[in-house]
Structures are given as C-alpha cells and as structure tokens.
Amino acid sequence: MTMNSWGLLTLWKEPIPLKSIEVQLEVKDHVATVVSTLNYENQEDKPIEAVFVFPLPGDAAVCHFSAQIGQTHIVAEVKEKQEAMEEYDDALSSGQQAFLLEESEESSDIFSLKVGSLPPGESASIGLEYVTELAVQADDGLRFCLPAVLNPRYQPQGSDGPSGQVTSVPASLVPYSLSFSVQVSSPHAISKVESSCSLEPLQYLNTDQTQATVKLAAGHKFDRDIELLIYYKDAHQPTAVVEAGQASAKPGSLMGDPVVMVSLYPEFPQSVMSSLTSCGEFVFLMDRSGSMALPLDCSNEEKRCISSARDTLMLLLKSLPMGCYFNIYSFGSSFEHIFPTSMEYSEKTMNKALKEVEKMDANLGGTDILQPLQHIYSQPCIPEQPRQLFVFTDGKVGNTKEVIDLVKKNSGSHRCFSFGIGDEASSALINGMAKEGGGHAQFIIRTNRMRPKVMQSLRVALHPNVGDISVSWDLPKRVSATILSPPPAIFQGQRSLIYAQLTGQSSDATEGSVTVKYTLAGHPHQNQLHFDLKPAEDSGLTVHRLASRTAIRSLESQQRTQSGQQDEEVKKKVVELSVQSGVSSSFTAFIAVNKARQFKSAQRPVVLRYIPKDNLKSLRTDIQPPRPGKNLLLQLVSLQKASGFWELDTDLATVLGKIKKEVKKSKPKSVGYSQYKEQ
Template sequence: MMNRCGLLTPEKEPVPLKSIEVELEVRDHVATVVSTLLYENKEDKPIEAVFVFPLPGDAAVCHFSAVIGQTQIVAEVKEKQQAREEYDDALSSGQQAFLLEESDQSPDIFSLSVGSLPPGESASIRLEYVTELAVQADDGLRFCLPAVLNPRYQPQGRKTSKLSVTSVPASLVPYSLSFSARVSCPRPISTVESSSSLDPLQYLNAEKTQATVNLAAGHKFDRDVELLIYYTDAHQPTAVVEAGQASAKPGTVMGDLMVMLSLYPEFPQAVMSSVASCEEFVFLIDRSGSMGCPTSSSKREETRISSARDTLLLLLKSLPMGCYFNIYSFGSTYEYIFPKSVEYSEKTMEEALKKVEEMTANLGGTAILKPLEHIYSQPCIPNQPRQLFVFTDGGVGNTKEVIDLVKKNSGSHRCFSFGIGEGASTALINDLAKEGGGHAQFITGGDRMQPKVRNSLRFALQPAVQDVSVTWDLPKGVSVTVLSPPITALFQGQRSLVYAQITGQSSEAAEGCVTVKYNLAGHLSQNQLRFSLQPAEDTGLTVHRLGARTLIRSLEIEEREHRGQQVGGLKEKVVELSVQSGVSSSFTAFIAVSKSDGKEIQGPLVRRNIPAPSTPEPPRDPLLQLVSLQKASGCWLLDAALAAALGKTSEEVEKPKPASEVWATVLALIWLHGFKTDAKEEWELLAMKAVSWIHAQNGNSHNNHQDNLYAFNKMSINSSV
C-alpha cells in the first residue's frame, strides 16, 4: 500500500495520535473545554509528532500538560521565540519536549509538537481552553468543536505560515473521539441539539438547571461537533463577578475582581416603528473551489454554492425599494455585477439575478482581501448606510490582515458574516462581524441558510446606533478598568459582552450599576443593569482568562496597526499579560520539557505529520420557485409560471377572477401562509412588501380581496398543492 498523505510511516505503521477525549462544561454562556490527546509510538525509533488543528478563534488556551508513564509535566507560557529555542535545545539533547503555539497568521490554528517520544512509549496531552458561546438567530448558544481544518488559502506574494496540515479522507483518520458535556444555568435548560448523534439529555435536578449529554458511541471525528443549547428566558442581562487569583498581586488583571457583563439592549418600539430604512447592500460571495462541496455530510445533494445562490434570491427579493445594492464574488480573483452600487429596481434586480444563477464554484482560492479593498475604495452613498454581507466556507492564510482592514473601515459600514459548511474559520467569521459592527452566523449540518441570513437582514435594516457610552456607578474607593474594546454596535435583543477589572475594597452588600446610553435615530435611549460586587462561587478563573484574552486581542490588533511606527512596548505588554494570566497569544507559546530521569533518548528523530480529515444540483425548492417570480415592487404577475409554482394549471388560477397583478399577488400570499408557515421567517419580509404593494393599489376594493381569498381557499380544497 502506498504512503497516503502522511497517514502511514515508511514502515507502514499508523501515525501516533490514537484518541481524543473532550470534556465540555458550559456555565450559562461560557464554556470550559478539556481535551486529552493520547499519543503512542509504535515505531522502533524516537519520533516527533506534529498535529495541526483548529480551535475556536476567540478561545483562551489556559492549560497545557503532558503525562509520560508516571511523570506529569506542566507547560509554561513563554515568549514564542524563546519557547521554540528551548524546544529545539531539548530535542537536540535527547530530552522529551512539548510545544503548543498559535499560528502567526490566524488565531484559530494551533500546532502541537510532541518531541522525542521513545519507541513503545505513550504520552497523554491535556489541553484546556475557555470560550464564549455565540448567540444564534434562534436564540440558541452555539458551541463548536472543530474537526475539519480546511486548507487555508495563502495569496501569492504573502509570507507563508510555518504551520501546515495533512488532510486525508475522513474514513482513513486513525484516531477516535469521545465527547461529554455538562450544562448549568440559573435558568432552565430547554434542550440541547446537535448535527451529530447524541445520547438523550439527562437532567440532574428537578429545576432542569443542570444537565449532561454525551456524543453517541461510534462517532467518526470527520466533521465539526456542534451543540446548540437553549435556555428558558435566555435574553436576560447578567453580571458575573469573579474573585482574583490568590497568588496574583492586587492591582493586576489576575489579582483583582473581574466582572463579565452580558447586556441585551431593548430599543424603544416607538422609535423602531418610525424609522424608514434606505441603505446600500453589498453582497460578497465566496466562489472558491470548495464551495462546490456538499453543504453538510447529511445533505450530499446540496452544494454550498447552490445554497448561497438560493439565499441571494431571497435577499434580493426582500430588499426595500429605494435602497442601493451590488454583488461581488471572489476566489483567486474577484468579479462584480455593477461597476458601483445601483438603485434597486425591477431592471437591476433581474439583471443581478440572471448573473447569480450563473455563479459556480470556479474561481480557485479564497483571496478575500482584494475584493474588500475594492469595496472600501468605493465612496459611500449619502444617506444610504453601507451593509456588507460576506458568505464564505473556508479560511485564509492572512486572517489577521483581513480583520485589520475591516476594523480600519468600521466607521463606514456594518459587516454581517456567514460561515458556510463544516470547517469554516471561526476567527475569520466572528472577527469580521465583531470588527465590522455586525453579526456572525454559522450554517452547518442540516441548517438552512435562509432563516439565518434573513435574521441578519433584519439587523441590517435596524438603524445604526450612535454615540454609545458605558458609564459605571461604583461605591466610594472602588474603581473600574474596562478591558473590552468600546461598544460600537448594538442590535435589538442581541448580547453585548463587557469585561472589566474592579479594583478596591467594598462591603459584602455593595452594588454596582452600569448604564449603556446611545443615540437611536436621533432619540437618546439607555439601559441599566445593577449587580452585586460579591464574587460568585465556583467560577474558577474563567472570567479572568476571558477578560485577559479580550485585552490581549485588542493589544495585538493595536500592535499590528502601529507596526513599523515609533510606538514601542505593545508586544512586550502582550507577552507580559500572556505570561501573567497563563493565556496564549500570538507572541507566546506553551513549552514543557521533561528532565525527570536525565536519560537521553537514543536514535535519530523522525518527524511525523498527523493528518486532519478532509471533506448534481437538486430540484428547486417550491418556495424558492415562487419567490423567484416576485417583482422588485413586491407583486406577482398572473401567468403560466405562477400557476406552475402554485401547482395549478393556468385555467385554474385565472378562472375565479380576471387577470390582474393584485389577484396574482393575493394567490401567492395565500399559498405562502397556507403551505409554508414552517418557513415563515424566510419569506416574511418579502410578504410584507407584497402586502404594502396591494394596499397601495387603487380601484381594488376590500370586498374584492375577500372574494379572492374565498375563491382560492375553495380551489385549494378541491386539488392538492
């Protein structure tokens, strides 16, 4: 048998990673993840095993240790170059060493090097990280354990990453996965769902505030493991106050109290209903080769590019009259439909849809930087706030450069990002939205893309808030240092997280108050949250580590912005904070060297790269077939195409009433309400546009519409649709 992508050694022995065990603990909307990786060297010579793998982009890696035989080695965080030199020195002197480091180009790619593993020896690696859980369109909290590391596209001329990954068919991945989760929350847990098979949810108390769930036995780690966790009354503002580390110096990030605020702003309904939305919509669609892959392993017939095309159809039909729009697509190169954004009309919509129908996954790599630069070079249209929608299934080799560009232009637009399929870069998708003041969504497993995109369209149609300020009211002698970047974007009912360091002493009964003030369409509004300064129990250092990670990321971005300028000390600040908090950064690495027995490992060291798994158009959805016939104004035409979409003959459709656009539009609305109520969130906006169009017509009486409704209902009873 031939050596297949590094899966087998030259002696046809399997690679040394044998199994992965993951324990997940979720508390409210924060997750602690402990992964144990078991390595075994079955060769007759010492090896160096290198495993490149993804983690969530906002994860704070906070512990790394190894057990060889009866000896445990706990890694330290050190400056990255120093850690690499110590690792190389250990290997050259025949010692066992372990190195965990983050990619220089993307914060969600890590490499684990297991050095000088002797013949016949096993090593158990323990890796721990904490992360926030993102809120999805349906209010579920999303946890994802990435399994698929899509090859990251590196634009020509860019510095390449030292990290590389070997990919093989999923069926040939030799390591197994076991996964268990424990969930707790002050509010009842409604359900836990997954695209993977789960054992039944087990509640641990009568209040249903604690539960456990396991991945079903036999799972092949060939795709991401995604959990969606639903709580009762999820949208409640909360504050978690955590005690500092006993061994840390007071006045430092780890030594003081840390508070994590979860804010859910509620906008005044009177203001929201009075705002008319006229905006510029720019859609950026990934057409790289991987977009031709199935949307998920369970929906082999639907490709990512076909799902993106269908979604664009719904988006274009849902846009309000008077807005402007344009569509870009990209791969190794990029294209656009119009030289600049055009006013939304029947003519421009039809021209765009024709080009969308022709889109295929034929543009090569994933070079997203150039089209973004071109979009930002276009002047904004006065009184038409720019809304950028980005759809991509993969990652890029220059993630940090892309994010820096979006942040630089954050004042001119809002960015809504969508990760399509298993393996999409969490760092790219989340940070596009975070730095662009928008919202991120992931479409995986059996998800339909349209409901999630429609939810983001609702956000985009909300007025942008301005002049956001956060003020604190604390007892005398207590001060606050906010670690999170300033809030620049707020959406109705969507969570905003704030981490802050609390310095000083207060009584046990002391309270704090935080007030968020903002300008919404010219109206001043505010929301308040009062909280106890008494630390919560049993939170460990989770909040401190997430707060430290937030500050580290902000300092890293600032360092890149000022690189080459006479602004020093930022890298040193990151290294100091990373070492102090024990949280990974782009400038540090975890290093562990075993010196227990003093024996050198004999024999030449062999490097083994450990593989990661790799991964015809279906009939058109009847809903999408009907939507495709709607005009930009909101109406439908009474013709043979509409009859076919409704499952009727032209005679059946035209018989009850004479031909008219009003009657055709009423028929379409009745069909939607009668037969597609389960997908209402997908077509609700375009239906509202159709109703508005009907009301705007003259010479069509209310009684005529009632007759139309009665006639179609009768027709529906007599023949199936």
C-alpha cells in the first residue's frame, strides 16, 4: 500500500524545526474562531524552500493567511489556484520570498503551505485564521477539535500522491511546544468545559457566567488531537443572527448584503416519537485496516481503535429491534461480509454475527472504503425496509471527496451514519459522509462517551425519515432571502443551520420570520422562528465567512457531479465567491509575495519528509497486542439477548458481583418467567 508523508519539509530532506504553535480559540455560542501561529526557524546555512502539509477541520472556513519573516509582515490574497501557483513560481525564479497556502483537491481537511526562500538563520511565523461551527454531541456538549500534525492516509492502488516512510519517536523528542487558550461567550450560562487533555481551571469573567476563559495545562506535547467539549445551560434554543454586509463590498453581492444564520432545534410531535419504527435494514461497515491497531487515544495505550469499534458495533447489534434485517461488512485492502445477503434479526443471527465480530482484528491492510461501499450500494434493497448504513473507520483515506460523492449519489436509498474511531479520524470524511448521506456523525475518542453516542445515532436511525423539506420567509416589503445551500437533514432535537443572503432594504419593519416545512411519517409539520432584522453588533464577518464556506462546499459538490460546460460554469462561480469572500476553496489558493527582498534560491524539486510525532506508528498489519478486558457495562450488554432480556445464570451474577442465588433471591415476584428467564 502507498502512504503519504506529512509535516514540514525542505529541499535538502531535513525537517525545519517547528519551534512552537500558538492557538487562540474564541467561541461565541456555537461558532468558533481559531487564530493559529506556527513558528519555525531555518538552522541551515543556505536559503531553503519548505512545504508544510497539515490538517484543519473539514468544515472550516479558512479566511486569513499571513507570514512574518524577520521584520516583514505579508498578508496573502485569494486567487484562482493556477494563477496563484504561477505567481509563486515566478517569485521564486526571481529570488523573491513567496508563500502559498492551498486546500487539497482530494480532501477539504488537508492544506499545504509552501514557504519559498526562507533565509538562513531567520525565523518564520505563519498565521492562519479560520471559523467553524461546533457540532452538538449526544450529551448536548459542543465539540471543538484541534487536529495535530496529519497522519498518513491510505491511497488506493493506482492513485497519485507523494509517498514516503513513516517514523515514530518518543514523546520527549517531539521538538515543538503548544500554547492553547480559549475564550467562551454565550447568551446562556457556561456550565463546564472538558477536554481529552489536561486543562487549567475554568475562569468566569462575569457573575452570570456567560463569559469564561480556560487554558491548556503546561507541559502538553502536541502529540494528538485536542478535543474540547463546552456545555451551556438551556442551549437548545432556536436563534437567528443577522450580520451586516462589508462596507467596501459591492451591494447585491454576498459580502455586500446582510446574511442571516438561522439555528433551529426541531421538536417533533410526541405521538410520532413514541412510535419508533421497528423495521429497517441495518448494514454495518467495519474498518479493519492496519491503522485500526493503533491506540484509541494516547492516554490509554491498551485500548485500540479496533476494539472500540467492536464494542460500538456490539452495542448497536444488541439494540436492534426484532424483525429488522442486518448484515456486517469489514474492509481493508479487500472486504468481507458475514452473511451473503442481509438476514432477519433474531437470537440465532445475532449470536452468529457477534461471534464473527469478536474475531475481527486490524489485519486487512490498507483503507480502501470505496470497494465495499460500491458493493453495498449495488445490492437490491428489501421492500418496506429502509436501508441504514453505519460506517466505523479511523478515516485515514486519501480519496475523501470521491467517497463522499458516492455516498451522496446513493443518499436517496441509503441513510449514512458515520463513526470516527480514535482521536485522529478525518473530520472531512466522517462529517461529509453523514451530511451527504442524510445521517448523523459521531466521534468515538474516549470509551466513557461511547454508549450515549451510539444510542443517539440508533435513535435517529429508527426515527421516520424527514422528507420534502422546504424553507419560506416572511420579510418586509422589498426585502428577500436567498438560501445559500440546500436545506440540511432534520432530526429530533438536533441543530439545523440555514444561511441566507438578505437583499433589499426596508426602514419600516424590523422583524422577519422563517418557516421550515417537512413531512414526517406521512404527515406535514413545520417549525417557525421570528427574528430581529437589526444586525448584531461586533459580529465581524464571521457569519458571512461561514455562509460563503457553505455555499462554496455546495457548489463544489455540484461541480464534481457534472461535466463539460456546466462543470466549468460552476467552477467559475466557486472561484468568484472564494475570491470575493476571502474564504478558501479547492479551486483557489492564498498567495503572498515579499517583493521588497530577494535571494538566490536553489532550483530543485521539493522533497517531502515527515516531522516526527510521538504517537504515529508504522501502519503494520501484524500488530496484535493482547485485548484488554471489557468494562462492566460492555460485559453486561454482551450477555443481553436479542429480545432484550438477560438469562439468570452464573455469568450474569459474576458481572453483577453476586452469586447466582443472591440474584435469584432479589427477583421481584411480579416478574414472570417470560420477562426474566432462568436457567
């Protein structure tokens, strides 16, 4: 298999020391603004050209890029990608310093930064800024993830991409430090902030606890993703934020007009929610590539990604409704399935599946997810049994957009629920599959959060499908709204975001409303929100950038499914919107040239090489460490029967810390044999 190499690289195959990373995170309600500064130093005796390949959240809107070389500060512009690359090459040919930041054409969460003509002995500080929405978790926490240096991603045979060797070094030798500070503000009181890493105590800035700061504890090595969970009181409140347009932008353009961000939390009628469907075909797709043998997180070397995926799958299997249909596929470089076709769920079929799941290990090589997906989509669906696809993967693939497009193409007959396993799963792949597949995404990083996440996704899968979604507006005369992307999938109690451009002006009315209509279980329903048209103060251009990112992603997806003249027209729209808004896209790049200073630059091809990272192991397929024992909850679930009961036997008593006689004695008299089976 072929694996990419990632990190900061030089022409002379020597890594430039990454001295430090400084990250400032500002969270306003459910929107995060991230300002990162990466500090490097050229310790060579000659000017160098370097390439830094790194991850960002897949749904981030990168909106600022700058470079500080010595006393010179350069701010980049967004230009069409080919034009930007030619300008970069021309600058280096003439001995000028130049910087190029571009998004990968294969995955929206991979960026590469080229630093041209870095003088000997000088330092370089690279500034990046992006905005992103924070996803709501099963326990109502808002999740932010700061990706570490990108891990290798599997390239299917025949695909293009740089290759190299993967190395591993002890944590003590990771050469760079990280400072990470967070400021949170919200209309709702901040309950707590949790993290997968050690934090300093939360500091409230006012008496109503709506503003707070927190920092990463000293001594942290940036050797894994940093997950942050923010909890508010009464956070499930519909909101709408109107942001004024940019004064210097052309009226009628996206940046020149006001933009509204509507945040809805649909609540379905209780009569519908109390009658969850008991039908459906549940197809589970398990990643068994070599990288799944790596630890789930660095704080627990024994718990592997593959064992977490097995436990997650077991919980789902134990929770399926009687009478549904199911099958389990697993994949690596090739794929396997437990049953030739989906089988009816029963005690017999569940037990057979569980035995096969228990034997699954990370021994199937690379991460070629396209083959099994194509096979699953080619299988005929069972009448009156809507197919639900559950995917478990660490997300280390190099053809992310191709996978997402395949999911989107089949979204009419398959809902897709994705689980990112481990703290380095690709957010672009996991979120993209769920979004385009009309499903729900979850990230399994710590075992103590696995059960609520699994149950949340299963509840969503058992809900009747929401269809015929439409959005209408009630606005003052001469004011109209244009939605910037198709309406999102709607789930009970889950946030749905809608962005719209507001055109026209009215001095008479200051209020508008938006109504989302849809069908649920064959009946029409709607949710309505009234909002103030007066622009919010001190919101900057955050909403405009998020709206631009949403529109750009929608157009890019449309462009990939078209061909010929239509394809070129959509691409042109993407470039225009990206340049106008200053937000990155797959067809544009940030370019900065320091024309005030020139050097003699060497003309050699760039050689890619990885900056070491402590928890990155070679992706061998023969890693077989002993499996740790299951926790008590998983032991208890493993004894549950398909119909929901437990047999009163010695195994159950052992899990409960009792002897069989004690458990039998505590059985309520009102519980009959059919409810509480003894043996």
